[in-house]
Amino acid sequence: MVEAKYTVNLAPAASNRRREVLIVISTVMVIVLMGMSIMVPVLPLYAQSFGVTSAMVGMVVASFGLARVFMDLPSGHWSERFGRRPFIIAGPAVFAVASLLCGLASDFWLLILFRFIQGLGSALYTTAAMTVLMDISTKEDRGRTFSLYQGTLLLGTGIGPTFGGLVAQGYGLRAPFYFSAFLGVVATVWAFWRIPETRPAKRHETLGTGEHPTVEVAGGGNLRPLLLNVNFLLVGLVGFGLHFTHTGSRQTIAPLLGYNVLGLSEAQIGFAMTLISLVDFAVLFFGGALSDRFGRKVVIVPAFVVMAAGVVLFALGDSYALFLGASAIYGVGRGIGGAAPMAFASDISREGSHGVASGLYRTFCDVGLMIGPVVLGFVADSTSYAWALYSNAALILLITVFFGLLAKETVEKPVRKQDLAEG
Numbered sequence: 001m002v003e004a005k006y007t008v009n010l011a012p013a014a015s016n017r018r019r020e021v022l023i024v025i026s027t028v029m030v031i032v033l034m035g036m037s038i039m040v041p042v043l044p045l046y047a048q049s050f051g052v053t054s055a056m057v058g059m060v061v062a063s064f065g066l067a068r069v070f071m072d073l074p075s076g077h078w079s080e081r082f083g084r085r086p087f088i089i090a091g092p093a094v095f096a097v098a099s100l101l102c103g104l105a106s107d108f109w110l111l112i113l114f115r116f117i118q119g120l121g122s123a124l125y126t127t128a129a130m131t132v133l134m135d136i137s138t139k140e141d142r143g144r145t146f147s148l149y150q151g152t153l154l155l156g157t158g159i160g161p162t163f164g165g166l167v168a169q170g171y172g173l174r175a176p177f178y179f180s181a182f183l184g185v186v187a188t189v190w191a192f193w194r195i196p197e198t199r200p201a202k203r204h205e206t207l208g209t210g211e212h213p214t215v216e217v218a219g220g221g222n223l224r225p226l227l228l229n230v231n232f233l234l235v236g237l238v239g240f241g242l243h244f245t246h247t248g249s250r251q252t253i254a255p256l257l258g259y260n261v262l263g264l265s266e267a268q269i270g271f272a273m274t275l276i277s278l279v280d281f282a283v284l285f286f287g288g289a290l291s292d293r294f295g296r297k298v299v300i301v302p303a304f305v306v307m308a309a310g311v312v313l314f315a316l317g318d319s320y321a322l323f324l325g326a327s328a329i330y331g332v333g334r335g336i337g338g339a340a341p342m343a344f345a346s347d348i349s350r351e352g353s354h355g356v357a358s359g360l361y362r363t364f365c366d367v368g369l370m371i372g373p374v375v376l377g378f379v380a381d382s383t384s385y386a387w388a389l390y391s392n393a394a395l396i397l398l399i400t401v402f403f404g405l406l407a408k409e410t411v412e413k414p415v416r417k418q419d420l421a422e423g
Contacts, residue, residue: 018136022145024194025088025132026152028187032092032125033153035099035183037160037277038167038176041270044255046173050108054256058377061247063112065370067119068126072366073223075127076359083199084128084135084355089191091125094118096184103177119366121184127355127362134346134354135198139411140292142346143299146339147288154281161277165270226348226360234407235344236364238300241399242334242341243365245311248372249392250276250330254314257385258323268320272327279331280338287336288343295411296344301404303337308396310334315389347410 047060079087098117105111137145164176226232258264258272291299310330317323349357379388
């Protein structure tokens with residue numbers, strides 16, 4: 001029978017071309033993430049200005065994740081069918097329009113709607129971008145590739161919160177949304193001008209009777225093998241925990257605790273969020289290199305323990321100094337382990353199903369991104385901000401135990417010279 005299969009048009013030997021694609025995709029992400037992160041220190045405060053509870057503030061953050069959950073898998077399928085480039089261009093454009101509307105929102109429920117649209121644009125871009133990284137990387141360099149991508153991403157998230165806090169302090173809580181819209185337009189133009197298409201070219205091959213293609217690409221890939229792969233489900237759980245914490249504790253509960261309990265200003269909170277990104281950036285390349293050399297699992301497990309410790313310190317902190325210390329420790333854990341889960345998921349995917357693997361992994365992540373702020377918001381309303389953070393730390397540790405005990409390493413560890421001599 002005749003089946004469609006993909007061949008890689010960016011061969012590992014074409015290192016210069018692969019590096020160029022990585023730089024361009026990372027540059028677009030710097031601009032996009034700067035636009036997103038400008039809103040980080042002010043979004044909970046902006047939502048709170050409509051006179052709503054902490055749980056409803058969480059809904060504003062969660063609506064962004066809900067949209068991504070709905071869009072991740074379709075984006076993955078579409079990127080296999082139509083290519084990566086259209087969605088890398090369309091994503092920032094949709095995000096820019098929605099950011100402008102968020103700033104103009106006159107009603108709390110309109111704000112939720114426009115945040116939902118922001119999430120749709122974000123999913124179009126991030127799923128296609130992760131698929132591009134799968135296209136151009138190999139198992140030997142995947143940790144470093146994703147680390148470099150995440151590093152340039154953090155340049156955007158590092159600058160954004162401080163800038164957003166200062167803009168809000170000087171021009172009001174709506175101003176950061178207008179700046180975010182402008183940066184979305186810049187990202188759209190840059191992507192249209194520079195992003196190449198990396199979807200591997202199709203070829204047809206006739207297989208003999210009884211043979212089966214290694215990859216099913218009809219309709220953009222086969223989802224079933226991934227859903228039946230325990231390793232993929234476990235790394236999906238890791239991605240879930242990572243993003244649950246990112247939006248639940250970092251973007252919602254920690255800023256609210258800093259503002260309402262510690263009496264911190266918007267600029268102080270913004271600097272603390274920037275510190276997380278700066279520390280993350282300082283260690284992530286080291287984490288990526290470790291995951292390529294020694295394996296993904298040996299990096300993910302201790303990194304998640306450190307991240308949980310940072311969340312606990314947020315809850316225990318009673319001063320700005322401790323708030324900054326918690327930010328630094330959280331950043332270390334997030335940086336060391338941030339790229340390894342994506343590399344782990346990419347290791348499991350096969351040619352012709354990169355888009356689907358990317359979409360499914362992003363779905364796990366965005367379910368966490370969606371429910372994290374709502375769940376922790378309800379816990380905070382029922383108990384306190386501190387107990388919401390303790391609950392998040394317990395979840396991280398539980399996921400770490402499951403992954404540490406059940407996941408199988410996807411990277412072969414280097415053979416020592418002594419072992420070779422004995423062999």
